[in-house]
Amino acid sequence: MHRTCQGNNCRLLHRMKLVLIIAGLYHLIFAAWANFWPCGCYDLFGLQRPEHPALWRVIGLISGALGLALLLSARDPIRNWLIILLGAIKSILAVAFVVPAIARDDLPVTASWILLINDIIWLPPYLYILWAAIRAHAGIPPSRGVPYTIAEASAVYRLSSGETLAKASGERPLVLVFLRHFGCTFTRQILRGLQDLEREARKNNASLVLVHMLQSGTEVDYLGHNSNILRIADPRCELYRAFGLGKGGFLELFGPQVWWRGAISVIKGCGVGHLAGDGLQMPGAFVFHEGKIRSSQPARSAADLPDLASLFQYPPQQP
Structure with a gap:
């Protein structure tokens, strides 16, 4: 290695x-x-x-x-x-x-x-x-020693619709929700509430985009009837790194708050699945428009879920 x-x-x-x-x-x-x-x-x-x-x-x-x-x-x-x-x-x-x-x-x-x-x-x-x-x-090592910049990653990564991230963000604001692995109970909780997230994004004239760590196409097994939502496959977590999302520490992944929220999530029926992605990768959410991050919610623990109502409360763009 x-x-x-x-x-x-x-x-x-x-x-x-x-x-x-x-x-x-x-x-x-x-x-x-x-x-x-x-x-x-x-x-x-x-x-x-x-x-x-x-x-x-x-x-x-x-x-x-x-x-x-x-x-x-x-x-x-x-x-x-x-x-x-x-x-x-x-x-x-x-x-x-x-x-x-x-x-x-x-x-x-x-x-x-x-x-x-x-x-x-x-x-x-x-x-x-x-x-x-x-x-x-843990996880698949990145193919590059030096992380992508936001501009480089935007030009390289494509949405499931085929357009690059740079082009799509130039046409309308994007809500990028970076997921943990699909077996994580908190990812399952996000997937159960995708319709609410999509509705909140549309209310703010934005498009919801899920970023995941599986090979392109394999994620549909986990999305079910939500497979029409835009997605970006990032199995080497290079887009995650470009947006400043790294591996979690012990307390971020296994701290008391994570156990408590995880227990609540399991009780609600979200359950826990097998490891489908990098189990150490931290999640986050961003409003991305015209090649720039307009608002961000990097997770402080694995239990943090995207709050789109707060995410869209960012200062208006300067002309």
Whole structure:
């Protein structure tokens, strides 16, 4: 997979590598300590020495194997995400077993220091790297390293009617509704209300245009009787990028507000389908006229729906 390294991305990648190197070295040191001084950790934290030091040495060997794997994964954290996933699973399982044991007094509270140093402090960076890997692997990469400008994209992309976006926007205002993937419950909610959106657009002498991430023609399976609405296919999300719509962060896609609104949408019967598009892509709505954005509503979360009444409250055009 091709990845570019520019600006802040390079700094983040460097930090990922540094964290993995430190984690790898720590686990190797812990492995040596557990094997050469199997009771040293217990003595340090005032714990009763184990009756079977060999078992503790085996745990140390597992830690050493993980340490070597983490050092190898530091060469390319995104590509070697599976190793980081194993590290995260190991930390999660340790927390899941040790914390209840402490709560039941099966282990003394001082055992939490071992859990903290050996597992808990590594879990956040593991999860961060895994999230970065998801973002890097999700969706189809754009064919261009440099995003289209609005003018370039308008000249290249065509509506389902055949005319370019530039030509169509010169004839009348367009309401461009950029959708999330078709399996998203919020996209389904938009599709259920398409007639209302179209009616609001016509009231303002504009045409409604849906922008989606499927290959041209395949979207009709999701539109049903609304397949007469104008559409633009953008499977590589290059038009999305031209209009400033990027990939969502964790809170934008999975935050409390998204879960709450999503539950309401499902209860209303919108449901959830399979992933049909880039699951990380953020939606938005724009009034586009004469090759220019007249009004915009970029989504702040995946749950944001287009509000055309507010979208058309933009200053009048200057002569």
